[in-house]
Amino acid sequence: MTNDWDAVIIGGGAAGLSAAQMLGRSRRRVLVIDAGRPRNRFAAHMHGVLGHDGVDPAELLARGRDEAHRYDVAFASGTVVAVTEVDGRLRVTRSDGLVDTARALVIATGVRDDLPDIPGLREQWGRSVLHCPYCHGWEVAGQRLGVLATSIASIHQIELVRQLSDHVTAFTARAGTLDEAALERLSARGIAIAPSPVREVAHREDGLVIATEDQSEVVVDALFTGGEPELGLDFAEQLRLVRGDQPGGPIVTDLRGATSHPRVFAAGNATMPFANVPVAMGAGSMAGAGANAMLAAEDFDLAVAERTARRNAEWEARYAAQDRFWSGRVNSSVAAIVAELPPGTALDIGSGEGGDVVWLAEHGWEATGVDVSATAVRRAAEFAASRGVAATFVEGDGPATVEDRFDLVLASFLHSWEPDFPRTRMLRDAADRVAPGGLLLIVSHAAPPPWVREVPAHAPVMRAPEEDLALLRLDPKTWAPQIVEVRRRAATAPDGSAAHLDDGILLLRRIG
Numbered sequence: 001m002t003n004d005w006d007a008v009i010i011g012g013g014a015a016g017l018s019a020a021q022m023l024g025r026s027r028r029r030v031l032v033i034d035a036g037r038p039r040n041r042f043a044a045h046m047h048g049v050l051g052h053d054g055v056d057p058a059e060l061l062a063r064g065r066d067e068a069h070r071y072d073v074a075f076a077s078g079t080v081v082a083v084t085e086v087d088g089r090l091r092v093t094r095s096d097g098l099v100d101t102a103r104a105l106v107i108a109t110g111v112r113d114d115l116p117d118i119p120g121l122r123e124q125w126g127r128s129v130l131h132c133p134y135c136h137g138w139e140v141a142g143q144r145l146g147v148l149a150t151s152i153a154s155i156h157q158i159e160l161v162r163q164l165s166d167h168v169t170a171f172t173a174r175a176g177t178l179d180e181a182a183l184e185r186l187s188a189r190g191i192a193i194a195p196s197p198v199r200e201v202a203h204r205e206d207g208l209v210i211a212t213e214d215q216s217e218v219v220v221d222a223l224f225t226g227g228e229p230e231l232g233l234d235f236a237e238q239l240r241l242v243r244g245d246q247p248g249g250p251i252v253t254d255l256r257g258a259t260s261h262p263r264v265f266a267a268g269n270a271t272m273p274f275a276n277v278p279v280a281m282g283a284g285s286m287a288g289a290g291a292n293a294m295l296a297a298e299d300f301d302l303a304v305a306e307r308t309a310r311r312n313a314e315w316e317a318r319y320a321a322q323d324r325f326w327s328g329r330v331n332s333s334v335a336a337i338v339a340e341l342p343p344g345t346a347l348d349i350g351s352g353e354g355g356d357v358v359w360l361a362e363h364g365w366e367a368t369g370v371d372v373s374a375t376a377v378r379r380a381a382e383f384a385a386s387r388g389v390a391a392t393f394v395e396g397d398g399p400a401t402v403e404d405r406f407d408l409v410l411a412s413f414l415h416s417w418e419p420d421f422p423r424t425r426m427l428r429d430a431a432d433r434v435a436p437g438g439l440l441l442i443v444s445h446a447a448p449p450p451w452v453r454e455v456p457a458h459a460p461v462m463r464a465p466e467e468d469l470a471l472l473r474l475d476p477k478t479w480a481p482q483i484v485e486v487r488r489r490a491a492t493a494p495d496g497s498a499a500h501l502d503d504g505i506l507l508l509r510r511i512g
């Protein structure tokens, strides 16, 4: 059975739980999958975490889970072994074979510290073998301290530890041979240097005994060292996330926790191995908010797509319901203007049953029509064939369906009864399809027919061409208006009497 979520969070440490809170409070359906091995589980107390100083790290996470529960966040114990993308959803597989799918993923899996392989060291990790002067330095300040260097970068750790005590011994073998300048800096601050490799670390009543290969022993109260952070991100391999530093480095994100994959966010030590608990919490919070913002934007995109599909289906139903919808004759205003133009390529937006396109083709234009209705497109193609002209008809939602640029783009009577019909957006899309030097011709109902006494509240939008021009907000450096006027043409009212219709004409040339 596959459960579907708005977001799955992998990792229930400080970062993952903070992300869970943000997503839960945003009423998202959220699952946290956690293997239950937070990095600081070896320590009994936590420091440097505002408002939680000295708290047991396990207690903080328990509180965090309780808080997230209040916002209906679900939790599962387990280890994620694979994430793949299937049909725009992320498929998250656990080691026991359970599968979840989600629209968004937050990776908050932390790191595992790979400590130097020295007997006795790991046993004391988080007790008297420490990694972070900020987290545990105060508690051992003024005491006998050692620093087991693991690389040349450990010089920085030695400098920080020296701030805590006057009694510091640096075990430097793993940092390589230190140059004179480095040695001078260390000795100037009174740091004892033990260059022989450390052989063993043992807890004794009088302190931690650091035995070196030259058979010496140094007794300290605490030993600082740094493990190699192992990210354990094999499960995310197929997402091809951009990683930093070197291959296999931390996941690269922006400030909102966004990764190189649009549905994947990341936070905490998985992105910043040096981050302490508050930094992991802050980043998790941002990643949760980032994931929610992505989902919110997608919800709107989906709503627009659904509405468009509904509108398109309605048009299709309208065409399918009757044999012929339009007259098949070109609009007289269109014909009058286009007849003056040298033929070239032309695109007709909302081409219906092809009346205008066939007329254009008969007058030497290489004409394409686009319409949302499959029935209309089929009829238009049949109409062109019956007239013996070559014309192209494309089924699609508006100008953006077509990639080419055209010498003439025609939007003729683009009106709809739908209240939120995106007429201006479609006209702007139409403008995008005009080739440099080409023309955009918008012909529309500038006013309701005179025989309509009372215009219904939801009647299609009818505007003067000046208004359309203003709404289009086209760059005046790129677009030069050629015709902006209302033309009156003769029409027959439904009762058979002579009447007129007002066509709004907007002809614009793309000059850039």
Ligand SMILES: Cc1cc2nc3c(=O)[nH]c(=O)nc-3n(C[C@H](O)[C@H](O)[C@H](O)COP(=O)(O)OP(=O)(O)OC[C@H]3O[C@@H](n4cnc5c(N)ncnc54)[C@H](O)[C@@H]3O)c2cc1C
Residues within 6 Å of the ligand: 010, 011, 012, 013, 014, 015, 016, 033, 034, 035, 036, 037, 038, 039, 040, 041, 042, 043, 045, 046, 047, 048, 049, 078, 079, 080, 081, 108, 109, 110, 111, 113, 125, 126, 131, 132, 135, 136, 232, 235, 267, 268, 269, 270, 275, 276, 277, 278, 280
């Ligand atoms: C000994 C020690 C003491 C520390 N003390 C302090 C301190 O006092 N103050 C401080 O601010 N910082 C301290 N830190 C640093 C602190 O541990 C980290 O900043 C913090 O844990 C980072 O949080 P995180 O959520 O990124 O990762 P973590 O807390 O490590 O949480 C990651 C979670 O993801 C889970 N996970 C990993 N892979 C998977 C997977 N594939 N599927 C499911 N779950 C997975 C893990 O099991 C874990 O539960 C200490 C670190 C150490 C090593």
